[in-house]
Amino acid sequence: MEFRDLKTQYQKYKQEIDSAIQDVITNANFIGGKEVKVLEEQLAEFVGVKHCITCANGTEAMTLVMMAWGIKEGDAVFVPDFTFFSTGEVVSFRGATPVFVDVDIETFNIDPVKLEQAILKTIKEGKLTPKVIIPVDLFGLPANFPEIERIAKKYNLLILEDGAQGFGGNINGKRACSFGDAATTSFFPAKPLGCYGDGGAIFTNKDELAELIQSLKIHGKGGDKYDNVRIGVNSRLDTIQAAVLKVKLKAFVEHELEDVNRVYRLYNERLNGIIRIPYIPNGFYSSFAQYTIKLKNKEQRDGLQAKLKEQGIPSMVYYVKPMHKQGAFSYLGFDDTEFRVTNELCETVLSLPMHPYLSNEDINQVCAVVKEFRL
Template identity: 55%
Template sequence: MQFRDLGAQYRALKPQIDEAILAVVEEGRYISGPQVRELEERLAAYVGVKHCVTCANGTDALQLALMAWGVGPGDAVFVPDFTFFSSGEAVAAVGATPVFVDVDERTFNLDPAKLEEAVVAVRDAGSLKPVAVVAVDLFGLPADYPAIKPICEKYGLKLLEDGAQGFGGAIGDELACSFGDISTTSFFPAKPLGCYGDGGAVFTDDDDWAALIRSYAVHGKGTFKYDNVRIGMNSRLDTIQAAVLLAKMDAFIGEEIAAVNEVARRYDEALAGSGLVLPRVPEDYTSSWAQYTAQLPKGVDRTALQDALKERGVPTMVYYPKPMHEQGAFEGTCVVAPGGCSVTERLCATVLSLPMGPYVGAEGVGFACSALLAYDSLGFDV
């Protein structure tokens, strides 16, 4: 069993993917070929925003957004403590200070009440200027934007949606990557919509920000390639990756989002009453299920459980074993929100992600759950 079976996806979409890659090779426009602009147009239309600018990866996408806003030294940017490193890394990379805020224990996303407390505390301390919030759509579920947006408006903060894991998710009829003043995503292979290498994108309705991001992504270019008007970076999505994403998009939109939600439903049904704390999707939300992450009962030896499941052929992962504020890279350069991040610390000690993806199927869910429920130390009545 694969944790995320990219091979099964390739076999299902092989004719489209092979044809798309071959077309790029035959044409020979490996950088900035027409597929890149076509992809940007399709992504923007799907998400429902005016502009999409593709780039080399999801981390660059975050940094490009912050650069467009002029975020830098002396600025405070609020980031969930339970997330992948790049959500805070991009903040530090532009010289700003990440302020790590605790999360909701069931959705794993930024806790709006804790966010407002942190904003007020940093503002009142006076040493840093609160300027932006990075809200992460963790594991495929959009953050609580109905609560987060008013906080940003109240305190004059820009909202950056980190939709690296959330592409395809929704709140009502509004899709992930449309909630931020600027939103970003990643096309890393294991993401809900993944390419065959690294890739990312930035979304916004603002014309000026989009133009700046497009310039920064190509060495700060002006009107043409060798007219460099600002210091930027080299962050382009290559044409083959754009072609692969185009070949996958119809299946992603038309089949795979529904399929992963069916997989999650089967997990919920099989594991109900087991003692595991299962992920919660709030009413009117849709998750794209980048991961299916449960919390283990207190006292379970997670490492021993993972080893036992591996022996039975069930791969698992831990996202994430260490809070952001404990990462050595941020030592002495970050702020922890008042009251600490106790929920994050507990999650880091108890979360376990199970095999997920549109090609897991009922048999795969059953196999994984049978192995999990048979583990004696969990205390299940098997």
């Protein structure tokens, strides 16, 4: 059994994917080929924004936005404590300071109440200037943007939606990667929409921001690549990855997004009342990058993971360590008591196999092991 089955997906679309790759090789347009532009147009249309700018990976997508906004030393950027390292890393990379915020016990996303408390505390201390909020669409579920946008407006802060895991989700029909002032996603192979290497994208409705990022991603270019008007980086999505993504986006829209939610519903039917299952608020729709259950304690979580492994069933722990406990951020000196929920989640969550090609038999096998385990 695969945790995220890219092999079955490839076999289903082998002819289309192989043909798309071969076209790029035949045309020898490996950087900046027509497939990149077409993909950007298709992605922007799907998300419902004016601009999509592809780049080398999801981390650099966030970095490019931070660069465009001029985020620098002395700035405070508010980041959920329960997320992957890169969300905080891009802040420090720019010389700014990440301020970690505990998450909601139900959704695992940044807690708006604690977010506002962190903003007020930062303002009161007077050492940093609040500038940006980076909500994460964790495990495929969009963050609570209605509340986050209210808070951002109140304190005049920018919002960068980290949609690395959330592409395809929505809130009352408004799609992930269309919230805030800008949004980013990742095309890492295991993401809801993944390529065959690294890749990322930035989404925005702001014309000037899009134009600036287009320059920054190619060495700060002006009129052409040899006219460099600012310091930038080299961060491009190559044409082969764009060709693969075009095929996979079509499958994602036509059936994969609904199929992964079918798997979610089947898991829920079998596990509800037995284990803590994912919580999806009314009006929210998840793209289920992960299906994450919650156990009573670390011993129970580790025991179930071991039992699943015995039966040949893969599982993963996202995440084993809170952001505020990462060694790279040790200089910040956070108070551990401010992160009660995140500390608890890191010891109790477990992600089960989750992808659009998971069969009913596989789902039944996973659920049987969970039910038989002494919870």
